[in-house]
Amino acid sequence: xxxxxxxxxxxxxxxxxxxxxxxxxxxxxxxxxxxxxxxxxxxxxxxxxxxxxxxxxxxxxxxxxxxxxxxxxxxxxxxxxxxxxxxxxxxxxxxxxxxxxxxxxxxxxxxxxxxxxxxxxxxxxxxxxxxxxxxxxxxxxxxxxxxxxxxxxxxxxxxxxxxxxxxxxxxxxxxxxxxxxxxxxxxxxxxxxxxxxxxxxxxxxxxxxxxxxxxxxxxxxxxxxxxxxxxxxxxxxxxxxxxxxxxxxxxxxxxxxxxxxxxxxxxxxxxxxxxxxxxxxxxxxxxxxxxxxxxxxxxxxxxxxxxxxxxxxxxxxxxxxxxxxxxxxxxxxxxxxxxxxxxxxxxxxxxxxxxxxxxxxxxxxxxxxxxxxxxxxxxxxxxxxxxxxxxxxxxxxxxxxxxxxxxxxxxxxxxxxxxxxxxxxxxxxxxxxxxxxxxxxxxxxxxxxxxxxxxxxxxxxxxxxxxx
Numbered sequence: 001x002x003x004x005x006x007x008x009x010x011x012x013x014x015x016x017x018x019x020x021x022x023x024x025x026x027x028x029x030x031x032x033x034x035x036x037x038x039x040x041x042x043x044x045x046x047x048x049x050x051x052x053x054x055x056x057x058x059x060x061x062x063x064x065x066x067x068x069x070x071x072x073x074x075x076x077x078x079x080x081x082x083x084x085x086x087x088x089x090x091x092x093x094x095x096x097x098x099x100x101x102x103x104x105x106x107x108x109x110x111x112x113x114x115x116x117x118x119x120x121x122x123x124x125x126x127x128x129x130x131x132x133x134x135x136x137x138x139x140x141x142x143x144x145x146x147x148x149x150x151x152x153x154x155x156x157x158x159x160x161x162x163x164x165x166x167x168x169x170x171x172x173x174x175x176x177x178x179x180x181x182x183x184x185x186x187x188x189x190x191x192x193x194x195x196x197x198x199x200x201x202x203x204x205x206x207x208x209x210x211x212x213x214x215x216x217x218x219x220x221x222x223x224x225x226x227x228x229x230x231x232x233x234x235x236x237x238x239x240x241x242x243x244x245x246x247x248x249x250x251x252x253x254x255x256x257x258x259x260x261x262x263x264x265x266x267x268x269x270x271x272x273x274x275x276x277x278x279x280x281x282x283x284x285x286x287x288x289x290x291x292x293x294x295x296x297x298x299x300x301x302x303x304x305x306x307x308x309x310x311x312x313x314x315x316x317x318x319x320x321x322x323x324x325x326x327x328x329x330x331x332x333x334x335x336x337x338x339x340x341x342x343x344x345x346x347x348x349x350x351x352x353x354x355x356x357x358x359x360x361x362x363x364x365x366x367x368x369x370x371x372x373x374x375x376x377x378x379x380x381x382x383x384x385x386x387x388x389x390x391x392x393x394x395x396x397x398x399x400x401x402x403x404x405x406x407x408x409x410x411x412x413x414x415x416x417x418x419x420x421x422x423x424x425x426x427x428x429x430x431x432x433x434x435x436x437x438x439x440x441x442x443x444x445x446x447x448x449x450x451x452x453x454x455x456x457x458x459x460x461x462x463x464x465x466x467x468x
Contacts, residue, residue: 060090163380206324208267287316
């Protein structure tokens with residue numbers, strides 16, 4: 001399936017946004033990819049909330065319609081005081097905005113292409129527009145579309161209100177160098193709760209392009225003190241990562257290992273036969289898959305296959321699972337992807353592995369955060385997306401952590417490091433929860449107690465045993 005990207009130029013997008021306010025656009029439908037039919041339009045655009053149409057013609061016009069209402073194929077006339085038509089011409093400096101005629105409906109919610117009376121898009125299931133000025137909306141043909149009704153492309157975007165800044169942040173974090181140093185020290189001094197384990201193993205799981213490999217590179221950069229690119233990262237349509245990789249992080253060039261191993265996998269894909277296989281994921285959880293194992297499209301690694309690690313210890317197992325989701329795509333996660341996350345969550349819960357969700361690219365998702373990362377917990381949009389991901393993926397809200405990966409920077413930034421290190425600290429805390437829940441077999445009395453570093457790390461039952 002081709003990568004679906006917007007045809008709007010930066011100038012056209014900025015002009016369109018000037019009509020819509022402080023919003024974000026999510027591309028739902030592109031006729032040149034999905035087809036110039038009403039059926040294709042409705043399959044991707046029905047019940048999506050506020051949307052805006054962008055129709056392109058050979059005369060250089062981008063024109064369309066905005067509505068705050070849903071498309072539902074109700075076959076009824078829909079009134080919408082917020083609806084408008086617009087046009088952006090190649091020569092015009094200011095976009096044209098046309099409000100509806102008082103007392104007239106905004107559009108007819110039929111099973112045809114979008115019908116705004118004055119403009120009927122995808123007319124007769126063709127790359128064409130029918131123009132009827134004076135019906136619901138009034139305009140001059142030359143100003144709206146230059147009398148060119150043949151379309152070169154047709155797109156529909158969901159319009160999401162980004163909101164403003166909260167008066168009080170929904171989470172408190174100190175954006176100081178002292179806090180960054182405190183987090184760095186806490187991570188470097190971390191010791192797993194069980195003596196036989198020296199490093200916590202954290203697995204990154206997420207859709208293709210969510211930023212898993214970039215997250216490792218960002219953490220690695222924060223500890224190395226300079227930008228690194230050890231893990232292969234990119235923006236390809238299919239997973240850039242095709243192997244299971246375990247990455248050790250060094251504290252400075254030539255320094256000692258940080259007590260954390262980040263494990264990277266293939267990206268998740270909607271197609272059941274593509275991307276990371278859930279059975280391979282379970283084998284990773286249990287420590288049976290070795291570093292650099294090449295994932296196979298023919299099926300999961302079997303227990304009798306070469307490369308399957310039969311003898312494992314607690315150090316080989318995954319101690320915390322981190323789901324990685326691109327915040328820019330949080331509101332348009334498909335049902336297939338949500339179902340895949342649910343299946344993974346079920347397997348992960350059965351094995352008792354703690355889970356965290358990372359919201360990446362928060363600076364791209366919200367311009368206010370892009371301007372100043374300190375706004376991340378004051379952004380109403382980021383808060384809204386955190387709640388949405390928590391509900392749709394079944395992750396408690398206190399386990400949802402916004403982060404920004406390094407992507408275009410050449411120098412480290414204190415605020416970025418602080419947010420990244422705070423996420424790592426939570427991962428280590430959750431790994432300790434995993435250790436504390438382990439049942440150690442063939443150990444009794446004080447021998448079982450000796451497996452833990454201190455009473456602070458003991459499960460309640462073991463603490464009570466020592467007290468007795």
